[in-house]
Amino acid sequence: MxxxxxxxxxxKDMKTLTTVKSTRRRIAAGVAGASAALILSGCATNAPxxxxxxxGENAAKIDTLQKMVFPIAGIVGVxxxxxxxxxxxxxxxxxxxxxxxxxxxxxxxxxxxIIPALILSVVGVFTFRTIFDLAKTEDTEMIIxxxxxxxWWEYDYPAQEAQGITQPIITSGQLVFPVGxxxxxxxxxxxxxxxxxxxxxxxxxxAVPGRIHLLRLQADKPGIYAGQCTEFCGLSHANMRMEAxxxxxxxxxxxxxxxxxxxxxxxxxxxAKEGETVFLNQCARCHQVNGIKDATGKAVISAPDENxxxxxxxxxxxxxxxxxxxxxxxxxxxxxxxxSVWDAASEEFGAKYLAGVSESxxxxxxxxxxxxxAPAMKPMxxxxxxxxxxxxxxxxxxxxxxxEDDIDKLVAYLLTLK
Amino acid sequence: MFTPGSKYFLGLTGLxxxxxxxxxxxxxxxxLGAVALIxxxxxxxxxxxxxxxxxxGDVFTAxxxxxxxxxxxxxxMWPMAFALSLAIVLIxxxxxxxxxxxxxxxxxxxxxxxxxxxxxxxxxxDAEFNGFVRARAISALEYPGLxxxxxxxxxxxxxxxxxxxxxxxxxxxxxxxxxxxxxxGVAVAFKPSFRGKPALxxxxxxxVVLVTAGITFTVKGERHELAxxxxxxxYNIKNRECGPESAPSDHLANNNVSMRSSVAAxxxxxxxKVYAQLVGIPTKVDSVTVPRSNFTNILFRNLDSEERRLxxxxxxxxxxxxxVVEKVGTCTQLTGKGQENVITITVPKxxxxxxxxxxxxxxVTGEIKLxxx
Ligand SMILES: [Cu+2]
Numbered sequence: 001m002x003x004x005x006x007x008x009x010x011x012k013d014m015k016t017l018t019t020v021k022s023t024r025r026r027i028a029a030g031v032a033g034a035s036a037a038l039i040l041s042g043c044a045t046n047a048p049x050x051x052x053x054x055x056g057e058n059a060a061k062i063d064t065l066q067k068m069v070f071p072i073a074g075i076v077g078v079x080x081x082x083x084x085x086x087x088x089x090x091x092x093x094x095x096x097x098x099x100x101x102x103x104x105x106x107x108x109x110x111x112x113x114i115i116p117a118l119i120l121s122v123v124g125v126f127t128f129r130t131i132f133d134l135a136k137t138e139d140t141e142m143i144i145x146x147x148x149x150x151x152w153w154e155y156d157y158p159a160q161e162a163q164g165i166t167q168p169i170i171t172s173g174q175l176v177f178p179v180g181x182x183x184x185x186x187x188x189x190x191x192x193x194x195x196x197x198x199x200x201x202x203x204x205x206x207a208v209p210g211r212i213h214l215l216r217l218q219a220d221k222p223g224i225y226a227g228q229c230t231e232f233c234g235l236s237h238a239n240m241r242m243e244a245x246x247x248x249x250x251x252x253x254x255x256x257x258x259x260x261x262x263x264x265x266x267x268x269x270x271x272a273k274e275g276e277t278v279f280l281n282q283c284a285r286c287h288q289v290n291g292i293k294d295a296t297g298k299a300v301i302s303a304p305d306e307n308x309x310x311x312x313x314x315x316x317x318x319x320x321x322x323x324x325x326x327x328x329x330x331x332x333x334x335x336x337x338x339x340s341v342w343d344a345a346s347e348e349f350g351a352k353y354l355a356g357v358s359e360s361x362x363x364x365x366x367x368x369x370x371x372x373x374a375p376a377m378k379p380m381x382x383x384x385x386x387x388x389x390x391x392x393x394x395x396x397x398x399x400x401x402x403x404e405d406d407i408d409k410l411v412a413y414l415l416t417l418k
Numbered sequence: 419m420f421t422p423g424s425k426y427f428l429g430l431t432g433l434x435x436x437x438x439x440x441x442x443x444x445x446x447x448x449x450l451g452a453v454a455l456i457x458x459x460x461x462x463x464x465x466x467x468x469x470x471x472x473x474x475g476d477v478f479t480a481x482x483x484x485x486x487x488x489x490x491x492x493x494x495m496w497p498m499a500f501a502l503s504l505a506i507v508l509i510x511x512x513x514x515x516x517x518x519x520x521x522x523x524x525x526x527x528x529x530x531x532x533x534x535x536x537x538x539x540x541x542x543x544d545a546e547f548n549g550f551v552r553a554r555a556i557s558a559l560e561y562p563g564l565x566x567x568x569x570x571x572x573x574x575x576x577x578x579x580x581x582x583x584x585x586x587x588x589x590x591x592x593x594x595x596x597x598x599x600x601x602x603g604v605a606v607a608f609k610p611s612f613r614g615k616p617a618l619x620x621x622x623x624x625x626v627v628l629v630t631a632g633i634t635f636t637v638k639g640e641r642h643e644l645a646x647x648x649x650x651x652x653y654n655i656k657n658r659e660c661g662p663e664s665a666p667s668d669h670l671a672n673n674n675v676s677m678r679s680s681v682a683a684x685x686x687x688x689x690x691k692v693y694a695q696l697v698g699i700p701t702k703v704d705s706v707t708v709p710r711s712n713f714t715n716i717l718f719r720n721l722d723s724e725e726r727r728l729x730x731x732x733x734x735x736x737x738x739x740x741x742v743v744e745k746v747g748t749c750t751q752l753t754g755k756g757q758e759n760v761i762t763i764t765v766p767k768x769x770x771x772x773x774x775x776x777x778x779x780x781x782v783t784g785e786i787k788l789x790x791x
Contacts, residue, residue: 184699301767301768
């Protein structure tokens with residue numbers, strides 16, 4: 001009888017034990033799973049701004065250096081932490097007597113100074129070499145001026161015979177350049193400090209008002225490389241994005257030819273022509289369209305310096321040749337058309353990009369929303385009642401209270417700006 | 419109930435709060451000054467709270483603290499210093515701002531010292547203990563304060579010396595000074611007998627030498643070349659030729675290191691010819707492209723044998739009332755042979771076929787196109 005009871009108890013005990021074990025196991029599995037998920041989430045498949053995937057020689061140099069320094073730093077870090085943990089546990093206070101206090105052991109100290117010094121000098125040699133390589137400018141083949149302002153980037157291309165650029169080109173949001181060419185960006189800013197960073201092509205470089213900072217850029221293959229402003233610059237910092245578009249040399253020449261094309265006014269009697277009139281009335285005071293003329297035939301020069309705090313607004317002469325707008329935050333292309341460009345094989349990419357935005361591919365929804373009420377799409381200081389700090393000038397594009405009718409006309413007109 | 423320390427901080431809180439209100443009312447309700455004053459008030463209130471809570475942290479054991487019976491009278495120099503500072507403030511108001519600032523500094527310094535000493539004197543009847551109380555309350559302020567003043571005097575005197583001695587002499591002075599500091603340091607570290615009085619005497623002598631040299635060179639002025647440059651600047655600004663309206667945009671450009679270190683382009687005259695170089699690429703070019711409505715620095719370098727100036731021609735404009743068309747532009751000062759000048763330009767309107775911009779150098783043929791897209 002006793003025996004049996006005993007037996008029963010032990011069976012019950014066994015059961016409890018198993019449950020405890022399985023709960024522990026479940027918790028352990030949960031923790032392991034969660035950490036794995038956390039670690040793997042660092043490996044997103046669609047990560048265009050991944051610093052570990054260099055697509056040009058400058059970024060490759062940084063990557064090579066980083067692949068050497070990271071393991072060294074990692075090993076040293078793990079060793080130091082493990083040693084510290086060992087010491088914390090081994091010598092923890094268990095009520096033992098305080099050992100004799102001594103100071104200094106020259107051999108250990110000298111060894112422990114020399115080893116890090118050696119590691120640092122090896123790392124230092126490679127780091128300095130990379131830094132100097134990335135600062136080199138003698139091998140420049142093409143220059144592009146890059147000007148940051150709240151909250152978009154402007155690019156202008158000085159005339160350069162070697163690149164077939166005979167008149168200056170000006171664009172925004174998407175930086176277009178030829179592959180395999182050593183491009184030098186000359187960065188500056190019109191208002192606050194911004195920072196230009198295309199992770200796949202090079203490190204970042206601040207754009208500082210009053211200064212010209214140089215950044216090398218080179219891409220091995222045609223394609224679009226995404227980036228974003230990396231110096232906090234105010235309200236819409238997060239919406240200040242940019243894309244670098246690398247085209248084959250032939251495609252780049254075509255792009256240049258298109259950017260230098262003269263303005264053709266829409267034909268009389270079309271919706272686009274009415275749109276041009278709306279544009280002249282509403283938009284031309286901020287936005288330049290090169291070659292546009294008013295009803296009397298006089299060339300119209302915009303005056304963003306009188307209306308916008310930074311003194312500039314995007315030049316819209318060839319708006320539909322780029323496929324994003326407002327600091328590369330919104331797509332000018334519909335989703336399908338956009339992925340057909342982004343995911344194109346590199347041989348087909350150029351032709352697809354140069355096709356620009358056609359009527360069927362235009363992202364009507366976002367462009368219309370922008371024209372209807374831009375500050376609702378992207379936070380900007382564009383409330384006319386709150387412009388005192390900037391002397392009545394806007395930071396960003398204001399809501400112009402256009403009618404739907406005007407918006408129809410404007411969209412038709414903007415589509416002609418190829 | 420109110421401990422001496424908390425009274426001080428409550429006073430500070432009240433004073434800064436009142437100043438903040440006055441400041442917001444009379445000066446500007448929303449700028450940094452108001453924020454700073456309110457910040458001081460908040461910090462004061464916080465510390466006042468702590469001091470009240472901890473009763474100033476004044477915990478003395480029975481044998482440390484001697485019962486306060488009589489007020490010991492210790493001689494104090496602070497009332498005199500305080501009165502002197504008031505006089506200096508008044509003199510400063512009548513003479514030079516710097517005297518006024520020094521007076522205000524002394525005023526607060528001696529006022530605080532006086533208040534703290536008075537407070538400490540009430541701690542007990544034992545002067546030595548009171549001295550300890552005083553030191554504990556104020557040393558943390560005194561040492562950094564004295565160090566700052568000392569550092570400022572050293573920096574000022576040494577910079578006067580460096581500006582005054584000749585270009586060739588400067589490195590020698592620098593080496594001697596550095597070697598002296600090193601030698602004293604080594605002596606203090608390795609020769610125990612040097613510590614104390616001998617070290618103090620050495621440092622005092624050095625201080626006297628430094629201050630004397632500083633005063634001497636302040637009176638004597640900057641070395642010849644530097645003095646010439648600032649005189650030349652004055653001359654050039656007075657003798658501008660490129661138009662009465664154009665304000666000197668490059669005042670003291672010769673001295674402006676930061677501007678010179680970041681120019682978009684360098685324009686050089688050499689052997690009667692002008693050429694431009696863009697920063698980043700050394701090749702000579704004949705056009706410079708600058709972004710619209712943005713400050714852009716252009717460096718002018720004169721390697722010609724005569725004095726030259728760089729003109730920036732920014733097209734023409736019609737004067738609204740009269741209809742007269744006049745040239746728009748600006749220029750650098752006259753720049754001597756082998757010298758450089760920076761000019762900062764901002765062009766609000768793009769260049770076009772009928773508004774062409776350029777850089778020219780009077781007396782020299784050729785021009786550099788200025789393109790604004
Ligand atoms: Cu930014």
